[in-house]
Amino acid sequence: MSGSPGETYERPHRPPRPEGAPAADRRSGIREAALRLFATQSYRSTTMTDIGAVVGMRGPSLYKHVASKHELLAEIMIGTMEQLIADNTAAVAGTDDVREQLRRSVEAHIRYHARHRLEAFVGNREIGSLEQPDQDRVLARRSDYERRFRELIERGMAERAFGVQSARIASYSILDMGIGVASWFREGGEFTVDQLAYQYGDIALRIVGVRTPDVPGGDQ
Amino acid sequence: MSGSPGETYERPHRPPRPEGAPAADRRSGIREAALRLFATQSYRSTTMTDIGAVVGMRGPSLYKHVASKHELLAEIMIGTMEQLIADNTAAVAGTDDVREQLRRSVEAHIRYHARHRLEAFVGNREIGSLEQPDQDRVLARRSDYERRFRELIERGMAERAFGVQSARIASYSILDMGIGVASWFREGGEFTVDQLAYQYGDIALRIVGVRTPDVPGGDQ
DNA sequence: CCTACCGATCGGTAGG
């Protein structure tokens, strides 16, 4: 729930290149640098000079590897949504039980937001920075992703496994609490990613009305 | 959970001033215009010319009413946190029951995020755009606000009214799902602000392990 | 409240 992920960078004149770094890694190195800078300074405030400095070249030299600054943002954001959708597909594949599918969906959601904090953070803050047609591409994938959770909850309702006042609000609340994880989670803190995922799985089940241990006054 | 709040503006050459608008309203009009533009285009992408166009003057003329563009952002963000804290103080004042205090705190949280979507949206996205000492001022108020929820949950645990694995995660999940409301809520949609607040109050109670109607299979 | 304008910044291109 705090501000943007904070790190510090140095920006020497002609520096941090491992000399003989394979040209193939160039592009992914640039993407990683861009991601870090977009997350900490915002897309708009990050300059090509900034990105270049991290990977050890001048701003204009980046155009040998990428078409534009916007392309870097679009790749990050579309890749993020594709990964979330793929993870969700894998999560629900292993079982037919709607409770277990919800738990696994939420755990995958949390795991992604904890392990790929920067991607998730940028993905949620920079939607307005995307130009068309990339913005629509990302929004379409977001709708798809949201729909999976809503329909899962609706199925749980139909099977009388879940009980909520509104499947839409239940799904938003579950998704939004996961999104929040990208803002405050830090590896090496009080909880591991796995512990976090499990706890949020429990919380999601409680939201849809499934009984979980740790009820008030003991585990009855 | 969608993108930024979308509206459209016109930017005529010398336009939308009600002619004899009281000079006292000038400043608040400018703040409102800035808020809308910061929310839809981001702080960084909003120019003084943009803001001036909304209130019917040239960019440089704004400096007769405000000290800087940054001052507008800082006022919005500090004001947002102060209001949230004041609302929370009022919310817990009317009762001693920890369940009822949590419900009212969450309802106030949701109400603010639904009624002041733009403030909340900007308040959560533009923290990194704030310069010191304003950023620290806002972060200090955020910590205060978060602590209120965490300590309330801890009290509920001590009184055996609540049962959670981690008060910190429970409070983050509750706060974060409320923050999400600012992204997707639209007045005139499926739910009124009051209905929304009530439903989230229920969800929060479920998260902390308090039984609520609409359990699976009827209301038990 | 306006025009003129300063000083600085930035994405991207040219042409090695």
Place this chain on the structure above:
DNA sequence: CCTACCGATCGGTAGG
């Protein structure tokens, strides 16, 4: 991969 540089933008000031 670099330097030089274009064209455009922007916050803010000067001086009415």
